[in-house]
Amino acid sequence: MSEQPELLDESVMAMVAARDLPDGAIVNLGLGLPLALSDYIPPDREVLFHSEQGIVGFGARVFDPAEMDPLLMNAGGEPVASAPGMSYMSHDESFAMIRGGHIDVTVLGALQVDAQGNLANAQIPGKPAPGLGGGQDLATCAKQVLVVMRHVAPNGDPKIVERCDMVLTALGCVDRVVTDVGLFEIADGRVTLLEYAPGWTVDQIQAITGAELAVAEDVREIVLI
Amino acid sequence: MSEQPELLDESVMAMVAARDLPDGAIVNLGLGLPLALSDYIPPDREVLFHSEQGIVGFGARVFDPAEMDPLLMNAGGEPVASAPGMSYMSHDESFAMIRGGHIDVTVLGALQVDAQGNLANAQIPGKPAPGLGGGQDLATCAKQVLVVMRHVAPNGDPKIVERCDMVLTALGCVDRVVTDVGLFEIADGRVTLLEYAPGWTVDQIQAITGAELAVAEDVREIVLI
């Protein structure tokens, strides 16, 4: 087996995920890698980012302490910018919005995703209890579930598998997955490779994937536009 | 039987009902006679009037068109004054407040009330369907249910009865009744006369009442203070 090509870095993964968000979409960003998406919205589009504590319409992350609003953070506690048209609400209304099907896309991190679209992101290894946050509501009720995660776990295990064996967050919910080696669609019990990271072959990707991959007819190298 | 003494007029009935509202109480005013209560709160007390369309804390009724706010009305569509500390909300929150037991006293009109505390105020004679408004929620969920009504129906039938035979609004809910002849308590399946209108005797009141009356030990003539 040849040496492994380069993995996409986290910002590029976020850009790939952000690239496909339609104009006008209401998008929730979950903990971890998804939080970066609000930094990468193409300027020709308006995407309304929702955060569970009661925000619709926040902007990019803020890294300069002088510009931070201590009350305005994303779900991971990172300061974000306000944007015109933003609104605040309560946690119950925020989840009424989620449960009521008003979120177009939820972007979530994951520990495992399987060919049935099952999602496991609750029981982080080494932590004393499973944690759900808002992920279970989002995965169950958003119109589209997009997972952004590393392709392989720190211990080398594949994270896209035939059947999740970790604690499940929600069943049959995942539609798309962005990893550091490609973009995948999950539908009808099958994982399909849509785009691959520069330098990667289908075989190389299959070799680090725990489910059998189908390959889209128009499979292509990832481009960011 | 001697000639009937004078009946209390509507404003006096409202004053009697208003007299017993405790300082700080949250009080909902229903359609009909109860609407007048907000005009008669003693100046040493703060009572917060709730109205179902989403108001807490409105003031007295307004009769001068120049002073009316067309958006600020009581449940019967009568213009009322704003008061400091008033707040607006949605219908769902307004009834969350009612159903959640946050209303101390609800003041309702009635067609019939019985010795079990059952309330009938839904099917107005001559109307094609029963109407409930917010009365069913209020009668079921307020901490205290106070009925203000004429003692006798337009057709001469008593309105306080042993057992309601009209369409029921809520069961076992009525605590007190103010009529144009007295103030009554309903508890443990018994209607007790607490206060009588000037000139009225117990026998005269019993004669126009459809349930057997008990008489409070300290029964007295109605006073307005």
Added chain:
Amino acid sequence: MINKVVGSFDEAMADVQSGAMIHFGGFANPHNTPNYLIAALARRGADQLTGVSTYAGHGEEVQRELFERRNLEPLPDGWDLGLMAELGRLGKLITSFPNGNSRELLYPFEHVLRRGEAEVEVLGQGSIAERIRCARAGIPAFYTPVGVGTFVAEGKEVREFDGVAHILETALKADFALIRAHRADRFGNLVFRGPRTFNQTMAGAAAVTVAEVDEVVPLGELGPDEIHTPGVYVQRVVVRPSTPLDDWRTPA
């Protein structure tokens, strides 16, 4: 770019089909009623509608009488659900006030009921409000103590919680919600004035929520702490004419 502001009331109502289920906002006051949306719906001509409204509407005649009793000038454009009743467009109404408050006045929907031309489902106002909120919030059913032992409970599941009987009520999701608000921006964010009534409750409880507003302001003018209803719940916004019209038949 997101822009939910549509150019006319007729455009906003153009896709309402006969047989649709419609939430009608407001509370027995033409000042918080989506008057022009109702007029446009009347012009649209869809019938056999299932309406959800806490009251059945005043109609022009009763409304004039009610205003005169308070020494107020009647509104030229105070159209409400009474208009739909008068035109015979309602196949069914889910409501808490099928009749008017007044014993002397006959409201338009009372005529409809007497002629047996529409079905009615009478339910307490709080249960209607919560069933609508459930539709917005993705909850199919909930238990309430309200209505137990009365005609409202007929045919419904009864269940005890902590020894108290409750009945099961289900969500009411409509095809369209017609609501009235004060100000909006192009995202559909809304600010209300006065009691927010069913207008706020119904926003987001239909496939298409349409808000009739006094004014559309530039994005950013409505502050994040001030917005009552996020634009997520609103699909279309239409601005009321600056000069009131006086005939519901006039396109607007």
Added chain:
Amino acid sequence: MINKVVGSFDEAMADVQSGAMIHFGGFANPHNTPNYLIAALARRGADQLTGVSTYAGHGEEVQRELFERRNLEPLPDGWDLGLMAELGRLGKLITSFPNGNSRELLYPFEHVLRRGEAEVEVLGQGSIAERIRCARAGIPAFYTPVGVGTFVAEGKEVREFDGVAHILETALKADFALIRAHRADRFGNLVFRGPRTFNQTMAGAAAVTVAEVDEVVPLGELGPDEIHTPGVYVQRVVVRPSTPLDDWRTPA
């Protein structure tokens, strides 16, 4: 005269008994957490509490680390539920985040769980929020599609609506709700600043709701369209000290 403003945090927490159930407002940010109420609760000494909180708290050490990562000065008074965990006051926690977000940092409640000193009930954030809202709204139980087929559904009734499986969740009414808001008046009316989190959700969902605020303003200064939470839902209001304290043991 209505006056819900109490003179000290210790007075506001004086009647909390051991074994009480307590809603803790906020969301993983000391700036929206009722810091001084938590400190007063710690001084009060009640233990075996059942806490309801979407997160289990940072505690002083983790919070300092999180602030330093963002080049921010740690707050001297950023006390949160982590303090209650460190002091061993929690008998049970109902939460969606029993652990911290960070794999490298160990949060106080994680230590408690590892030592087996408290029970935990893990539930999705939306179901916790709705269970609390139900307590405020007088609804004993509701159905939700969230959690079906996962550990969350264990032991719960499952029922289909429109062919989709749902589980039954029940209301969570507490003895006390500790929340944080920006401004209040003597009626207990509240205005929040920023995301309103569980602070707004929990108001009214306990026998006693206590609001910690930056400022109490004269009655009438908060306008009726502007008030986020009516005072009906609030029993006590306490104002934060103008100069931050830096030890939770200091009476305030």
